[in-house]
Amino acid sequence: xxxxxxxxxxxxxxxxxxxxxxxxxxxxxxxxxxxxxxxxxxxxxxx
Numbered sequence: 240x241x242x243x244x245x246x247x248x249x250x251x252x253x254x255x256x257x258x259x260x261x262x263x264x265x266x267x268x269x270x271x272x273x274x275x276x277x278x279x280x281x282x283x284x285x286x
Contacts, residue, residue, distance in 0.1 A: 242272055249275040256282055 240248075250267045258278065260266060267275065
């Protein structure tokens with residue numbers, strides 16, 4: 240998978256979990272792969 244595919248996969252997973260924006264107002268498409276991965280891991284860890 241390319242980094243773009245990995246990013247798209249994480250964005251889809253976050254959207255399915257109801258996450259659309261960071262607390263500072265940035266949209267998912269504005270985030271780096273690392274940022275998306277960190278947020279996803281935090282959300283999954285909280286559930």
